[in-house]
Amino acid sequence: MAFERLTLSLMTASVLGLAACQQPLPNQANDQTRQGAITGAGVGAVVGVLTGDDNEERIRNAAIGAAVFGAAGAGIGALLDRQEAELRAQLGSGTVTNTGSQLVVTLPNDILFGFDQASVSIASQADLRAVATSLNNYPNSTVNVVGHTDNVGDAAYNQDLSERRASAVANVLIASGVSASRINIVGRGEDQPAFTNQTVDGQARNRRVEIIITPNQ
Template identity: 55%
Template sequence: MITLSRTNLTLAIAALALTTACAGTGGPNDNRMAGQGAALGAGLGALAGAATGDDRSERIRNGLIGASLGAATGATVGSALDRQEQELRNQLGGNVGVVNNGQNLVVSLPQDILFATNSTTVSGAAAGNLSTLARSLQQYPNSTVNVIGHTDDVGAAAFNADLSQRRAQAVSSVLVSNGVAANRIQSIGRGEDQPIATNLTPEGRQQNRRVDIVITPN
């Protein structure tokens, strides 16, 4: 295992700082996630490159090359996330949440608009949103998709876990029927284990009943 010298680390950090500065100079239309992706890619690329080579000068050179390549890749991924996020916000209904955390997009659909009580049949109204999402996934094919079902804590935990899994699978099936490759999608049931609000109020329980579709660039 190669230990990075102080010089290597300094150069990696300098490359990261330079890339971050350059990524943020695009003015008011600058893509925030493109800049973050470039910075992260530069740092990872610099460290990966600096860990290769037979001597210190070669490792320094490889670190700078890695920073440059990593920055370009990270910026491309971040920019694609920005575009897809904005398009989905414009195309999906107001009840659908879209969050871009810089590493993936999380599209949240309330289960109350997806399914009737205790049902795993996707409603006609929700099918339109899923069709729109499927078109977006086909337009941006270089990603994997986790469809994650969640419930509130009303009822038995085992029943909720099974229901959330079947609902996640139902959403996945709609995406596949609308042209998304099945090998890109994984269906996961979390039941009541990952609430985003209190289960002590009707409003909180309503927020917890949801399906999250997590889109992660490859």
């Protein structure tokens, strides 16, 4: 019995390893459907192994879990692929990153705001309305609006500024029809730089607002 449990544990670890390490095939760099299916299957297999009373039932449950969670993962991946493509077509500025489980829309602060300001510029409101339209077209998700700054100036001031800017972006999304109950507002201040703060370019790129879209399971 101990050997059988060890075998199941090794099988589970192998499946999870494949799910974590699998890379998209050539010409599929933006296609997260396959990756979502692999990851879901790995999670499903683990759930199945943990819910069986004996070795035979664990193996059966692992197979069922892999199939069910794999299908769910593929569905989420396909959904993210479609929404990503639409956002890329609609946005005039900013970037869209598809992680396989989330979409991250990154908008630079120098586009969104004037210097040391927390009021969204008129020019940026069209992009935010485009994001809002996408969020309304794909309503089954949670949205984190996260403000970031560089490390220039007082840390407490930067924290407050990041919160006010995230709130300003969230308010435009809400005014454009996105339910406030879906949106979380987060200020990170200077604590999570994406680039070095040792250069002017790095500082500029760290001043940003991220709109993180996470499909509900």
